[in-house]
Amino acid sequence: MQETSGEIKEFVKEDIWSSLQDFLNWGLHLGEGDNSIHVTIGLLLLLTVTIITTNFLLKLLRRLFTRKMNNEDKLKFISIFKFIRYVVYVIVLLATLSAAGINVTVILTASAALFVGLGLALQELFQDIIAGILIMVDKSLRVGDIVEVEGKVGKVFEIKLRTTRAITRDDKIVIIPNHKFITNTIYNFTQNHKTTRERVTVGVAYGSDVDLVTRLLEEAVKEQKSVLRNPKPFVLFEDFADSALSFSINFFINDSFTEPRIKSDIRYAIDKKFRENNVTIPFPQRDVHFYSRSSEKS
Numbered sequence: 001m002q003e004t005s006g007e008i009k010e011f012v013k014e015d016i017w018s019s020l021q022d023f024l025n026w027g028l029h030l031g032e033g034d035n036s037i038h039v040t041i042g043l044l045l046l047l048t049v050t051i052i053t054t055n056f057l058l059k060l061l062r063r064l065f066t067r068k069m070n071n072e073d074k075l076k077f078i079s080i081f082k083f084i085r086y087v088v089y090v091i092v093l094l095a096t097l098s099a100a101g102i103n104v105t106v107i108l109t110a111s112a113a114l115f116v117g118l119g120l121a122l123q124e125l126f127q128d129i130i131a132g133i134l135i136m137v138d139k140s141l142r143v144g145d146i147v148e149v150e151g152k153v154g155k156v157f158e159i160k161l162r163t164t165r166a167i168t169r170d171d172k173i174v175i176i177p178n179h180k181f182i183t184n185t186i187y188n189f190t191q192n193h194k195t196t197r198e199r200v201t202v203g204v205a206y207g208s209d210v211d212l213v214t215r216l217l218e219e220a221v222k223e224q225k226s227v228l229r230n231p232k233p234f235v236l237f238e239d240f241a242d243s244a245l246s247f248s249i250n251f252f253i254n255d256s257f258t259e260p261r262i263k264s265d266i267r268y269a270i271d272k273k274f275r276e277n278n279v280t281i282p283f284p285q286r287d288v289h290f291y292s293r294s295s296e297k298s
Contacts, residue, residue: 043097050096051089058085080133083161124179125162131178132161141181141188146256148187149176155257169260189256195228196256200266203244205280210237210245213279217249220269226262228252243284 062081066074135141136159145156147166154166154174164176180186189196204213214235221233233251240246249270253262274281 047093047096050092054089054092058088077136080136080161083129083133124177127179127182128162128177131182132159132163135159135164135178135181140191145191146189148189149174149180149184153189153257169257194254194256195231195252196259197231197250197252198256198259198263199248199250200263200270201238201246201248202267202270203241203246203281204274205282206245208245208279212277213245213247216273216277216279217247217270220266220273221249221251223269224251224262224265226253226255226258226265228254244282 058081062078065081066077141147141156141159141164143156143159147154147156149166152168152174154168154176156164156166158165162178164178164181166174166176168174202217214237217235218233221227222229227233228251231252233249236248236250238246238248249266251266253259271281273279
């Protein structure tokens with residue numbers, strides 16, 4: 001009796017295991033012969049477990065790497081890590097399919113044309129991502145830097161993996177693809193330090209007292225609170241121009257972003273001081289000559 005009961009239990013176990021195997025092996029066959037791919041429920045469950053496990057391990061690694069980083073470096077690492085995570089997912093999926101007995105070369109061969117097409121279409125996208133990684137690693141660009149791209153000056157407030165965002169002087173947001181920082185010549189006003197040298201040029205009439213002009217230019221700059229006292233502003237007598245003596249007042253500021261407003265205030269001050277001291281700012285003059293030609297009589 002006990003032997004019969006044991007046989008029944010063993011039969012039930014085998015039957016359950018057989019049914020479970022049949023359920024896991026149920027699926028679809030794609031292709032024919034050696035190039036066929038059998039997509040089963042068991043394979044889908046294996047891929048799901050693999051993705052969940054990989055995701056857990058990647059989050060654990062990210063926490064381990066970023067736990068001692070400051071906030072800025074942590075944000076940069078997370079941006080780079082997102083790109084690395086996609087690459088890891090692809091490798092893990094291919095390795096899982098290969099371990100499950102699926103010939104992954106068939107998948108790669110079948111999708112080769114698609115990959116080539118995507119590569120050509122997304123070439124600029126990949127350039128942006130690689131450039132973003134380089135920017136974050138070598139710290140050639142930081143949040144708060146003032147840059148000039150294609151004639152637009154902006155202050156960087158966000159650096160992402162593909163794009164960099166900056167706010168312009170007229171409060172507009174400009175989105176800059178990261179590859180431009182690698183392929184184009186970019187002016188970074190604050191890469192080494194915040195202090196920059198600016199200048200305002202002006203012309204005075206021939207015969208003006210150049211010493212007086214120099215003193216007035218220096219006074220106009222010294223009255224501006226935004227101009228640094230050290231390094232000291234200085235005047236250059238630049239050229240004997242066609243219609244004027246050309247001067248420039250050179251000065252240093254800590255905020256290049258507001259440079260147009262500072263220059264405007266300095267020009268107002270220069271104009272006021274020149275008027276008070278009878279210094280003339282000339283305008284171009286041209287002599288026009290009219291010639292009369294007598295008509296020949298036939």
